[in-house]
Every structure is written in C-alpha cells, then in structure tokens.
Amino acid sequence: MTSTAWHVISGGVTAPHGYDAHGVGAGIKLRGRRDLALIVSREPALVAGTLTTNKLAAAPIQLCRPILKRGKAQAIIANSGNANACTGPQGLHDARTMIHETARALRIDPHLVLVASTGVIGRPMPTRRIVAALPELAAGLNPRGSRAAAEAILTTDLVVKETAVEFAVPRPARCQGSALAPATRKVLRIGGIAKGSGMINPTMATMFAFLTTDAAITLPALRMALRQAVAHSFNAITVDGEMSTNDIVLLLANGAARNRPIQAGDSALAAFTRALTHVCETLATAIVRDGEGAGHLVTVEVRGAASAHDAQKAARTIANSLLVKTMVAGRDPNWGRVAAAVGASGAHLHPGRVAITLGGLTVFQHGQPARVNPLHLKRMFEHPEVLISVHLGAGVSHARVWTCDLTEGYIRINAKYTT
Numbered sequence: 001m002t003s004t005a006w007h008v009i010s011g012g013v014t015a016p017h018g019y020d021a022h023g024v025g026a027g028i029k030l031r032g033r034r035d036l037a038l039i040v041s042r043e044p045a046l047v048a049g050t051l052t053t054n055k056l057a058a059a060p061i062q063l064c065r066p067i068l069k070r071g072k073a074q075a076i077i078a079n080s081g082n083a084n085a086c087t088g089p090q091g092l093h094d095a096r097t098m099i100h101e102t103a104r105a106l107r108i109d110p111h112l113v114l115v116a117s118t119g120v121i122g123r124p125m126p127t128r129r130i131v132a133a134l135p136e137l138a139a140g141l142n143p144r145g146s147r148a149a150a151e152a153i154l155t156t157d158l159v160v161k162e163t164a165v166e167f168a169v170p171r172p173a174r175c176q177g178s179a180l181a182p183a184t185r186k187v188l189r190i191g192g193i194a195k196g197s198g199m200i201n202p203t204m205a206t207m208f209a210f211l212t213t214d215a216a217i218t219l220p221a222l223r224m225a226l227r228q229a230v231a232h233s234f235n236a237i238t239v240d241g242e243m244s245t246n247d248i249v250l251l252l253a254n255g256a257a258r259n260r261p262i263q264a265g266d267s268a269l270a271a272f273t274r275a276l277t278h279v280c281e282t283l284a285t286a287i288v289r290d291g292e293g294a295g296h297l298v299t300v301e302v303r304g305a306a307s308a309h310d311a312q313k314a315a316r317t318i319a320n321s322l323l324v325k326t327m328v329a330g331r332d333p334n335w336g337r338v339a340a341a342v343g344a345s346g347a348h349l350h351p352g353r354v355a356i357t358l359g360g361l362t363v364f365q366h367g368q369p370a371r372v373n374p375l376h377l378k379r380m381f382e383h384p385e386v387l388i389s390v391h392l393g394a395g396v397s398h399a400r401v402w403t404c405d406l407t408e409g410y411i412r413i414n415a416k417y418t419t
Contacts, residue, residue, distance in 0.1 A: 005167060005168070006165040006166065006167035006271075006274070006275040006278060007165065007166060007167075008163065008164070008165055009164050009165060009166045009189070010164065011144070011146060011164050011191055012146030012147065012149075012150060012162030012163065012164055012191050012192065012193050013039055013146045013149060013150070013162065013164075013191045013192055013193045013210055013211070013212050014039075014142075014143050014144060014145055014146040014191065014212070015146070015164035015166075015189050015190075015191035015212075016164070016188075016189040016190065016191050016212045016213050016214035016215075016254075016256070016257075017189065017214040017254075017256040017257060018041055018042045018043060018214055018254045018256035019039065019040065019041055019042070019143065019191075019212050019214075019252075019254070020039075020040050020042070020141035020142055020143055020145060021037070021038060021039045021040070021141065021142075021145035021146050021148065021149040022037070022038055022137055022138075022140040022141045022142065022145040022148050022149060023036065023037040023038070023137075023145070023148035023149040023150070023151055023152030023153075024036050024133050024136050024137045024140065024148075024152065025133075025152075026079070026126075026129045026130050026132070026133035026137075027126065027129045027133075028079055028080065028081035028082055028119070028126055028129060028130070029080065029081035029119075034148060034151045034152035035079055035080045035081045035152055036077075036078075036079050036130060036133050036137055036152055037076075037077075037078045037079070037080075037148075037149040037150075037152035037153050038075065038076070038077055038078075038102070038137050038138065038141065038149065039075065039076040039078075039149055039210055039212070039252075040074065040075045040076075040106060040141055041073075041074050041075070041212070041252050041254040042254070042256075043074070043254050043255075043256070044072055044073070044074045044108075044112055044254075045072070045073060045074060045252040045253055045254035045255070046071055046072060046217070046218075046219050046222055046252070046253045046254075046255075047067070047068060047071060047072060047073040047114070047250060047251065047252050047253070048068070048071070048219070048222045048223040048225075048226045048250075048251045048253075049064065049068045049114075049226070049248065049249055049250040049251065050226065050227070050230050050234075050248070050249045051064060051065065051068070051247065051248055051249075052244060052245060052246065052247035052248065054244065054245045054247070056085065056086060056245050057085075057245055057246075058083055058084050058085035058086075058087075058091070058117060058121075058245045058246045059084045059085070059087060059091035059092045059094065059095040059117075060084060060095045060098075060115040060116050060117045060246065060248075061245070061246060061248060062092065062095075063092070063095050063096065063099065063115055064114050064115065064116070064248065064250075067111065067112075067113075067114055070111070071219045071223075072111075072112065073112050073113070073114050073250075073252060074106075074108050074109075074112035074113070074252075075102060075103075075106055075108065075112060075113045075114070076113075076114045076115075076116065076210055076250060076252075077098055077099070077102040077113060077114070077115050077116075078115070078116040078117065078118075078149075078152070078153050078208065078210070079098075079116075079117050079118070079119075079130060079152075079153075080117075080118050080119055080152060080153050080154060080155050080195070081118075081119040081120070081155070082117060082119040082120060082123055082125050082126065083117055083118055083119045083120060083121045083122075083123075083244075083245060083246050084117040084125050085117075085121045085122065085245040085246055086121050086122045086245070087122065087123075087124065087125070090124065091124075091125065094124075094125040094127045095115050095117070095125075097127050097131065098115050098125075098127070098130055098131075099113045099115050100113075101130075101131045101134055102115075102134060102138075105134045105135060105137070105138040106138055114250060116208060116210075116246070116248050116250075117246060118153065118155055118195065118207060118208055118244075118246050119155055121245060146162055146191065146193060147160065147162065149193060149210075150162045150193040150194075150195075153193065153195040153208050153210075154195050155195065155197065156197045156292055156413055157195055157196070157197045157290055158197070158290055159286070159289075159290050160193075161193060161194040161195065161196075161283050161286040161287065161290070162191075162192065162193040162194075162283075163191070163192060163279055163282045163283060163286075164189060164190065164191035164192070164279070165189070165190055165191075165275050165278060165279055166187060166188070166189050167187070167188055167189075167190075167271060167272075167274075167275045168185035168186065168187050168188070168271075169185065169186055169188060169215075169259060169262070169267075169268035169271050169272065170185055170186075170267065170268065186257060186258075186259040186260075187257070188213065188214060188215045188257050188259060188272070188275075189213065189214050189215075189257070190211065190212070190213045190215070190272075190275050190276055190279050191211070191212050191213075191279070192209060192210060192211040192212065192279050192280070192283055193208075193209075193210055193283075194207070194208055194209040194210070194283035194284075194286065194287060195207055195208040195287075196208065196239075196287035196290070197239070197287065197290050197291060197292050207244055207246070207247055207248075207287065208246075208247075208248060209234060209248075209249040209250070209280070209283055209284075210250050211226075211249070211250065211251040211252070211276070211279065211280070212251070212252045212253075212254075213251065213252070213253045213254075213272075213276075214253075214254060214255070214256040214257040215253055215255070215257055215259060215262060215272060216253070216255035216257060216258065216259050216260070216261040216262065217253050217255075217261055217262040217263075217269075217272065218261055218262065218263050218264070220263075220264055221262050221263050221264045221266075221269050221272075222251065222253050224264060224269070224273075225269065225272055225273040225276050226249070226251050226276065228273055228277065229273060229276040229277040229279075229280040230249055230280060232277050232280070232281065232400075233277060233280035233281040233283070233284040234249055234280060234283075234284050236284065236399075236400060236401050236402060237284045237285070237287060237288050237401065237402045237403070238288075238316065238319050238320055238401060238402075238403045239287070239288060239291040239292065239294070239403065239404055249280075251276075284402065285297065285402050288402045288403060288404050289384075289404070291403075291404035291410075292409065292410045292413045292414065294404035294405055294407065294409075294410075295329060295384075295404075295405055295407055296328050296329070296381070296384060296385065296386050296404060296405045297384060297385045297386070297402065297404055298319070298325075298328055298385075298386045298387075298388060298402070298403045298404055298405060299385065299386070299387050299388070299400065299401075299402055300315045300318045300319045300388045300389075300390075300400065300401045300402070300403060301315070301387065301388070301389045301390070301398070301399075301400050302314045302315040302318075302347075302389075302390050302391075302392065302398060302399050302400075303389070303390070303391045303392070303398040304353070304391040304392045304393050304394060304395060304396070304397075304398075305347060305348075305392045305394060305395050305396075305397040305398065305399070306347075306348040306392070306394040306395040306397065307348075307395065307397050308397045308399065310347040310348055310392070310394070310395075310397065311347070311392075311397045311398050311399035312399045312401075313345050313346060313347045314342055314345040314347040314349075314390065314392065314399075315399045315400065315401040316345075316401055317341050317342070317344060317345035317346075317347075318338055318341045318342065318345070318388060318390065318401075319401040319402075319403035320403070321337065321338075321340075321341040322406060323337040323340070323341070324337045324338055324341055324388070325403065325404070325405050325406035326405070326406050328381065328386055328405035329405035329406055329407045331378065331381035333358055333363070333374070333377035333378060333380065333381070335356055335358055335363040335364060338356050338358075338388055338390065339354075339356060339364060342354065342356070342390055342392070347392060347394075348392070348394045348395075349392040349393060349394050350392070350393040350394055351367055352366060352367045352393070353366075353391070353392070353393020353394070354367070354390070354391065354392060354393055355390070355391040355393070356388075356389070356390050356391075357387075357388075357389045357390075358377060358380055358386070358387070358388060358389075359377070359380030359383075359386060359387055360387065360389075361376060361377060361380070363377070386405075
C-alpha cells in the first residue's frame, strides 16, 4: 500500500477504530422495522459537517449548527419515519429531548450529541417511543453495528448504503543516533453509511451521510477535506431536483489511529481527501442508483465550459431535465432532449463546436446530427449505467453530475408517501 493508495474494507461506519453503532425499532415506522440509529465514538471527536440550505430547515438541523461551529462531538442519534420539520417550538423541544436523553443513556455531555431526523414533514415526533427505546439502543452498541444503524435510517430506500476504506499516510522519519531511521507509514480508516432515494438535489449536503475516521487531523483540515469531498459527491447528485429540509452530512474524527495530526498543506491531507472523496462518491452514487423507481444510473459529464460555474449549470440542467430522465426510462435515444437542455441552461457555448455523445457514441457535432447506427444507440440502454457527455466548445472547465431515470415507480411511491 502506498501513501496515496486506498482499498475497500468491510465494517462501514464502525470500520475505523474507536467507534460503535447500533439500530433498533422504536415504533416510529411499522413495528418490527429499525428506525432509530446511534453512532458513538468512544472518545470525544472533532466533527465537521454540511447542512441543508433550505430556509425551512428541520429542528435537528437548527440544533446541529452550534455543535458544528464548536467542532466537537461524540455521538449521533438519528431516526427515520419522521422528519421533525415544520413542527414549531414543539419540534425543537422534541429534538432537544432526543439529545439530552441520548447523553443521559451514554453518560456524556449533551453538547457532544448531534441529532438527525428524516421522514414525513409536519408530523409530531413520537418522542416517548424514542426515549423508551434508548436503553436498548445504547446497550446494543458494538464495533460491528454499522449494518444495523444503516438499516435504521432508511425510508423509501430499497438497499442499505455503507462502505469503508483503509489507506496509509507517511510518518516522519526519526533520528537514531546520527542517522535518520526510514520513514514508515501509518494506516488510517474512513467509513460511512447513508440514506437517500427521493427528494435528492442537495446544496452543501445530502439526505443523510454519517462518516467516521480514526485519523488524527486538525479541525481546519477536516473541514477543508469534507468540503472538497462533498463538492465532488453529494453535491453532484440529483434524483428529482428537490431539496430536503433535513439534508445533513457529518464526519467524526477521533484520532484513534494515533498518527501525527494531519494539517492543511500536508501531503497526508491530499491522501486523506482522496480517500474521503471515494467514500462519499460511493455513498452518493448508491443513493442515485436507489432513486425511487430508478432503472438506470445516469452520469452526465460536461466539458469545454467557459467556467466551472457554467459546467455545473449545464450538467445540472441536463440531469434535472424531466424529458432527459424519461428518455432514458423509455430507452428512447432522443438526443434532442439533451440538446434542448444544454441550450436552455444559460451556460456559454459555441453552437458550431457543441458535441453530444450518448454511451460513447457521438450523436451531434459541428451543429448537425452525426451518423450513428440507431440499433447501437438502443443497445446503450440495455446497461444499468448510461453516460451522457457534452462538450460546450467554450473553454476548458468541466463538471460531472450523477442522476437517474424517471419512471412510473417514482410517481407511485410519492403519490402515496403519507398514506
């Protein structure tokens, strides 16, 4: 393993050293289903996070803000089945109760407890059920509890989303007499779980993503790494163009690996950021693959843009286009849908230089259709992953966004979400 390499390991959010997790059924959703999760660092940890920018942010989001500003936490209590959003003063009281009762069960400072909720908006929290379930939840904490916690945060998701990686960073050489001993490497881990299937169009966060690392790292470096990783993962996905009131990404760093603390400017920070970005991308694309009713994962790449802003704008317009998404769902290679979205995006482009490819096959260039076998285009949709690539011919900037197709399944799920 080199200082820049990482490899996937099992264990999810509890793969890094010093973390325990568990998930139980508290009766928030259907009885028998897990709906309450707890992730705990055995020692207080640094924490960085990104939160929804929705102006009607849920009560848990409001209570997480001051904790993230301080940058220290030890536990995350999260429920599914109820968003605790648009619930007024009672919602804030319920979220505070979850924090204080979790702290009581763990015998830690309430200021070290983060809270997150997801589910139906505008319904009172069944706080008594949650409080009643906390002793069982805390007693079940264990270093192999990632799966149970990942199950407990699901709503309309069809699959559990968890991953972890292990990688090495260099340790400084030590003096031995008059000679320098060879530099060695320290192995670090990053793990995570996530939930999300619908209402995905994040701005500085996603539905839920809880990340852990045993790396020793300074708070500024941790925030910098997460900001970069989120930009290339959770902020680069869209299922339906809808932003939630409860979107949140949290990253705990407890330093259990006992490495020299990673700081801004260190080569170790670059390795850490690459590994963190991989974990975030894995979870983010799993969310899109599991999009409500989705049949295809769609990668939209835009190149040749005049600026990074233009590249993002064009990519998001294509990814959020209902006509593009239904084109993929219907396996109809009508690339005119993509062309229309690009032209409507507002991104600067040169019409005569624009090129569009579907699944690697060029369908439009030099301002006119390209010759391509229609059967080859049709076969593109036989694969579960579809690539749409556009060159704007206006510069060198690029962007990538992941989305999914739009099927009748999405309508069925959301037409009956509360019933």
